[in-house]
Ligand SMILES: C=C1C[C@]23C[C@H]1CC[C@H]2[C@@]12CCC[C@@](C)(C(=O)O1)[C@H]2[C@@H]3C(=O)O
Ligand SMILES: O=C(O)CCC(=O)C(=O)O
């Protein structure tokens with residue numbers, strides 16, 4: 646078991662917060678999944694998040710500016726081949742296309758972090774989300790064997806290769822972003838070391854829905870990471886919350902990746918790079934897929950505000966990644982404020 650999985654073992658969830666609906670068997674949206682409908686109306690699709698070209702000689706400055714003003718940006722020229730993304734998507738589609746009863750063979754265990762199930766944030770909401778996920782931390786072989794006893798190798802190879810490439814990209818992005826904060830090479834290498842990091846890959850599926858305006862794909866949340874690298878398939882649905890504006894749609898563009906600041910970078914940057922609240926609401930009935938890769942320091946790493954100039958005071962106290970996960974599991978969006986000095 647990876648140290649990151651262990652960090653999630655402390656608060657086992659009830660099975661009804663893990664087992665998704667049998668989406669194939671319903672013709673109408675059950676009451677358990679009906680959310681107040683106002684959310685379907687309020688997004689702004691005229692504004693768009695910044696795009697950063699990783700090959701741009703000014704990438705450091707552009708990334709710093711994007712993190713400061715939006716907390717989220719699209720990255721292009723990121724070096725991840727389109728074929729690689731396509732393969733992961735196709736394996737994810739193969740998994741989510743299995744009959745519900747079959748997918749339940751790989752159900753996340755109550756104290757576990759990996760496998761098939763509802764989003765971890767489910768217990769915080771009285772209505773269920775129109776969502777199913779599959780969480781991978783390193784090798785998915787145990788769960789893949791449960792799904793395909795004789796044919797799991799390809800799934801594992803594709804998921805492991807993607808995590809390796811995503812980790813390299815996450816490290817590159819983190820190094821550039823921390824450079825924009827004026828951190829020294831030495832400080833940067835303490836936060837970002839290729840050898841050890843906590844990472845997770847989340848395959849998200851928002852199944853076909855007879856009435857998309859009444860459901861919530863993924864409820865508003867910030868990620869518990871330094872940063873998250875997201876690939877969305879062709880369908881709209883992701884929205885981010887921008888202060889003074891409201892919900893802003895983030896449309897998928899072919900081959901680009903969405904990067905967002907998570908809570909741990911929020912703390913590390915002393916709130917200069919705020920973590921961004923986001924959600925998934927779709928207007929389409931069709932199934933939507935996304936792939937989210939979460940990058941964090943090792944679980945025993947202590948995160949605290951860095952690179953403060955003499956005029957700045959730290960706004961957050963030091964917290965280990967493990968403790969932050971623990972507090973977030975109990976308090977969700979209040980977690981950050983609990984570490985405020
Ligand atoms: C490494 C991570 C990050 C997790 C928990 C664990 C594995 C699954 C991730 C997600 C994916 C879906 C949204 C989220 C909010 C959720 O419910 O599960 C994420 C959560 C977090 O960012 O806190
Ligand atoms: O599906 C999406 O576009 C967003 C997924 C997400 O926010 C997550 O997995 O944390």
Ligand SMILES: [Fe+2]
Nearest residue numbers: 866867868923
């Ligand atoms: Fe997220």
